[in-house]
Amino acid sequence: MLEVDVTGTLGAFDLDAHFSGGAGVTALFGQSGAGKTTIANMIAGLVRPARGRIVIQDQVVFDSARGIDLPSRARRVGQVFQDARLFPHLSVASNLTFARWAGGRAATRSLDEVVELLGIGHLLKRKPAHLSGGERQRVAIGRALLSDPQVLVMDEPLASLDQGRKADILPYLDRVRQEANIPIVYVSHAMEEVARLAETLVIVSAGRVLAHGPVADIMARVDLGSATGRHEAGALVEGTVSLADETWGLAHVDIGAGQVIQIPDPSLKAGDQMRLRIRARDVALARERPDGVSIRNILQGEIMDVSLETGPYAEVVCRVADQTLRSRITRASAHDLALAPGTPIFLMIKSVAIERRQRANLTA
Amino acid sequence: MDFLQPAETQALMLTLRVTCVALAVAVPLAIGCAWLLARHRFPGHGLVNALIHLPLVLPPVVTGYLLLLALGRKGPIGSLLSDWFGWTVAFTWQGAAVAAGVMAFPLIVRPIRLSFEAIDPRLDQAAASLGARRLTTFCVVTLPLALPGILGGAVLGFAKAMGEFGATITFVSNIPGETRTLSLALYTSLQSPGGEGPALRLTLISAAVAFAALILSELWARQMRTRLEGRDA
Numbered sequence: 395m396l397e398v399d400v401t402g403t404l405g406a407f408d409l410d411a412h413f414s415g416g417a418g419v420t421a422l423f424g425q426s427g428a429g430k431t432t433i434a435n436m437i438a439g440l441v442r443p444a445r446g447r448i449v450i451q452d453q454v455v456f457d458s459a460r461g462i463d464l465p466s467r468a469r470r471v472g473q474v475f476q477d478a479r480l481f482p483h484l485s486v487a488s489n490l491t492f493a494r495w496a497g498g499r500a501a502t503r504s505l506d507e508v509v510e511l512l513g514i515g516h517l518l519k520r521k522p523a524h525l526s527g528g529e530r531q532r533v534a535i536g537r538a539l540l541s542d543p544q545v546l547v548m549d550e551p552l553a554s555l556d557q558g559r560k561a562d563i564l565p566y567l568d569r570v571r572q573e574a575n576i577p578i579v580y581v582s583h584a585m586e587e588v589a590r591l592a593e594t595l596v597i598v599s600a601g602r603v604l605a606h607g608p609v610a611d612i613m614a615r616v617d618l619g620s621a622t623g624r625h626e627a628g629a630l631v632e633g634t635v636s637l638a639d640e641t642w643g644l645a646h647v648d649i650g651a652g653q654v655i656q657i658p659d660p661s662l663k664a665g666d667q668m669r670l671r672i673r674a675r676d677v678a679l680a681r682e683r684p685d686g687v688s689i690r691n692i693l694q695g696e697i698m699d700v701s702l703e704t705g706p707y708a709e710v711v712c713r714v715a716d717q718t719l720r721s722r723i724t725r726a727s728a729h730d731l732a733l734a735p736g737t738p739i740f741l742m743i744k745s746v747a748i749e750r751r752q753r754a755n756l757t758a
Numbered sequence: 759m760d761f762l763q764p765a766e767t768q769a770l771m772l773t774l775r776v777t778c779v780a781l782a783v784a785v786p787l788a789i790g791c792a793w794l795l796a797r798h799r800f801p802g803h804g805l806v807n808a809l810i811h812l813p814l815v816l817p818p819v820v821t822g823y824l825l826l827l828a829l830g831r832k833g834p835i836g837s838l839l840s841d842w843f844g845w846t847v848a849f850t851w852q853g854a855a856v857a858a859g860v861m862a863f864p865l866i867v868r869p870i871r872l873s874f875e876a877i878d879p880r881l882d883q884a885a886a887s888l889g890a891r892r893l894t895t896f897c898v899v900t901l902p903l904a905l906p907g908i909l910g911g912a913v914l915g916f917a918k919a920m921g922e923f924g925a926t927i928t929f930v931s932n933i934p935g936e937t938r939t940l941s942l943a944l945y946t947s948l949q950s951p952g953g954e955g956p957a958l959r960l961t962l963i964s965a966a967v968a969f970a971a972l973i974l975s976e977l978w979a980r981q982m983r984t985r986l987e988g989r990d991a
Contacts, residue, residue, distance in 0.1 A: 440883055466886040479884040483902050483986045496898050497889025541888045 396420065396545055396577050400436055400446030400456075404429050409443075409601040419571055419578045421588040421609070424598035430581045433598065434547050437579060438473050439466035451544040451577075467497065472543030476550045478534040480522040486533050487518040493541030502542045511573060512536050512566055528559040532566055539574060546570075546578045552587060560587075567591060586749060589613070589630060589671040613671075614711065614718035627709075628673035629720045631655070635666040644690075644745070650715035656690045657748050668750055674722035676747035679710060680740040681731055691743040695719065700733050708733075712741055762963070766956075768935055769943040770963055776851055776939055777919040780859035781866075784919075785912055788866040792911075793900075795867075796874035814864040818924025825857060825929040853930040854937045858919035866915035873907025874900070905982055913975045917968060940964050 396415040403409065409429050413420075422430040435441040437448055439455065442463065448456040450471065455464045480489050490508070493499040509515050512532045522530060531551050538546055551567070552560045564587070571578060571591055582588050588595060588609070595613065596606040605612050610630040633649035643660040647668050655670060662668075683692065695714035702708050708728035710721040719741060733739070762770065794800075795807055813821050829836040830848045839845040847853040877900060885895040901908075923941045930937040932946060944960040947953035 438887055440887075466883070467889045467891065469887075470889075471887060473884070473887040475880070475884065477880075479878070479880055481881060481884075481899055483899075492885070492890070493888035496885065496894050499889045537888065 395449070395451055396437075396579065397447070397449040398433065398437065400433070400443035400448065402432070402436070402441070402443040402445075404432050404601050407601045409433070411598065411601070411603050413596045413603050413606040415577055415579065415594045415596070417577060418593035419580050419591045420594040420596060421592035422579060422581045422596050422598055423583065423585070423588050425583055428598045429601040430583075430598050431549055432601075434473075434549050434579060434581050437545070438471045438547050439464060439469045453544065470499075470542060470544045472538030472541050472546045474531070474534050474538050474546065474548040474551050476553050478522075478527075478530040480525075480530060480533060480537070482522050484521075485518065486514065486520050486522070486525070489522065489533060490518075490536050490540055492537060497541065499540075499542040501540075503540055505540065508536045508539050511539075511569055526559070527555050528562050531555065531563060535566070535570060539570070543576060545576055546574060547581075548578065549581045550583070552582075552584070564590060585628075586671070589628075589669075589749065610718070614720060627675075627720060627722065628671055629718055631670045631672060631714075631717050631719065633668050633670065635662050635664050635668060638662055638664055649693075649717055653693050653715045654691075655693070655743065655748065656745050657750055658745055659750065671749040672719060672743055673747065673749075674709065674720040676744055677719060677721035678742040679712075679721050679723060679727070679731065679733070680742060681737075683740050684742065687742065689742045690745050691741075693719070693741045693743070695739055695741055697733055697735055697737045697739050699735055700728060702728060712739060714741060765934070765943070766959065766963060769938055769940050769960070770967070772851060772854075772935070772937075773920060773939040773941075774967075776854045776858055777916060779852070779855040780862060780919045781912060781915055783855075784859040784863050784866055784915060785908070788863060788870055788911060788915075789901075789904075789908060792867050792871035792874055792907075793896075796871045797879065810867055811864045813861050813925075818861065818922075819928050821860065822857060822925035822928025825853075825860065825925065829853070829856065829929075847930075849930050849933065849937065851930075851936055854926050854939060857925040857929045858922045861922050861925050862915035862918040865918050866911035869907045869910035869914065870904060871907075873904040873910075876907075877903045903986070905986070906979065909975060909979055909982065913971070916971055920964070920968065920971075940967075 398414070399412045401408065401410045409432060411433050422433060424430050432441055436443050443456065443458070445458045446456065447454065450469070454462050455469050456462060481492065484492070490505060494501055509518070512535060514529065514532050514536060517525060517529055517533065525533065535551065552563060555563065568591065580591055592609045594606065595609040597604040597612060605615065610632070614629045631649050633647040633655065635645050636648040636654065637646040639646065640660065643658055644656045645659050645662040647655045647657060647670065649655055657670070693714045695712040697710060698713050699711040700708060702725055706724055708723055708725045710723060710728065710733060712719045712721060721741065791810055795803065826848060827833050831837065831840060831846065836848060839847065847856055881899055882895055885899055921941055923945070926937065926939065927942060932938050932942045938946065940960055940963060944957055947957040947960060
């Protein structure tokens with residue numbers, strides 16, 4: 395449980411953030427300079443808010459009204475910095491256990507367990523200079539986990555890595571999310587990371603929280619288009635694998651009410667819980683059930699909202715089996731199809747365009 | 759040391775004693791000053807910096823005379839030391855150590871300060887987030903990372919303290935067995951008739967000590983680099 399309600403100054407503009415996060419990952423999402431890192435640093439005690447209150451797991455760590463301001467070392471916030479910040483003169487093993495021998499923190503988590511979780515057993519004797527960027531971040535995550543934290547704060551842990559390395563680390567972040575059993579604050583400007591990891595999404599723009607809530611709800615909102623990014627706009631759909639079609643290497647994901655989305659992934663098994671991220675630009679609309687197209691996913695739904703912009707685009711929000719999907723089409727198409735709230739509609743999604751993540755034993 | 763004459767042994771041992779005592783006091787003080795100058799901005803920052811560097815720009819004789827004025831038996835600090843602790847530094851080997859330490863101080867501070875400035879101060883934040891107190895962080899993170907600079911400063915200081923002449927002769931004079939270090943002994947030999955031979959011997963002794971110190975510090979620096987940067991196990 396995490397409660398943040400702070401005001402302060404951030405360069406040229408004021409910072410005013412109010413949100414709460416539950417178990418699992420709370421993502422602070424926004425563009426560079428929006429104030430995400432400052433909020434994370436306020437939680438960690440590196441930046442002092444002008445006014446406000448921060449509560450971590452029932453412990454008030456900052457309350458300007460009551461004059462409470464715990465120093466960083468007393469907060470039990472496990473911080474993972476963008477640049478890792480490992481101690482260059484210490485071995486990986488000494489870095490990992492730093493909080494115990496230099497910080498006096500309790501050994502609540504076993505070193506072997508964390509080393510195993512992050513796959514860093516073969517690195518223990520090395521110095522940070524001899525690690526790759528991805529290895530460094532994994533060690534930094536381990537070091538934070540071993541500091542007996544009540545919350546993990548990760549400040550763009552993947553931002554300094556190239557695409558390939560990011561893909562290598564995401565599975566480890568997934569495992570940490572599942573096994574750490576503490577809230578995680580994840581600062582990022584990359585929607586694909588947020589969609590994969592977060593349960594709660596906090597959208598930060600120019601020092602303010604534009605919206606916060608369950609990630610699927612926030613991503614389905616059209617009015618946040620400029621904050622979430624046009625190109626990246628999309629929706630999250632959850633479902634269960636009902637059939638693994640080995641012949642064609644496709645998995646059928648039941649998203650409710652008998653509607654099925656097929657995704658190309660031969661590794662999935664029937665019963666796997668899935669979260670699919672479907673970008674608005676990958677969803678096409680039709681008034682009648684289309685025939686003779688390569689697109690395998692044709693869902694039946696109803697239009698909830700059409701927002702015509704001044705430019706050439708239109709954003710359509712649809713309801714399919716009690717879940718929300720978004721479609722980005724041209725304004726001309728929206729006009730030609732006479733789309734309006736309440737219109738029954740068919741949604742077409744290319745299977746290969748769907749980003750997915752398996753949601754195993756997620757703690758509520 | 760049979761190959762050295764008694765007067766030479768005396769001068770050599772005195773020089774080593776004066777230098778070691780000077781460094782033992784000056785290096786820890788220099789670490790403190792360097793850390794203050796590198797990591798903190800406070801009123802009088804520039805003044806402290808200038809004061810530390812003063813012996814570098816003043817003629818050594820001037821520094822020696824100022825030390826005599828301040829620490830002499832009638833000087834403001836000298837009389838206090840004498841009243842409170844019964845210490846006399848003027849015209850004693852301890853005074854020679856003071857002169858050597860003061861003259862070497864700016865040379866010791868500078869490399870240490872540079873190495874403090876080269877350490878990412880954000881490592882302190884990381885250490886704090888892991889529960890470490892500031893003093894602990896200084897001892898287990900900052901100080902080990904600054905070791906190459908500390909060694910560099912100590913080597914420069916050692917060389918300066920060993921060869922210190924002007925301030926020493928002004929402050930504590932040239933007393934055999936008390937303040938006559940190698941440099942002063944060499945000067946004395948050159949002043950006396952037929953002193954070229956003894957002067958040459960003293961020159962060789964000085965060179966040998968300096969050379970040995972340089973090699974030792976180089977070996978130590980190499981070992982330290984290996985430890986700091988690490989090798990794959």
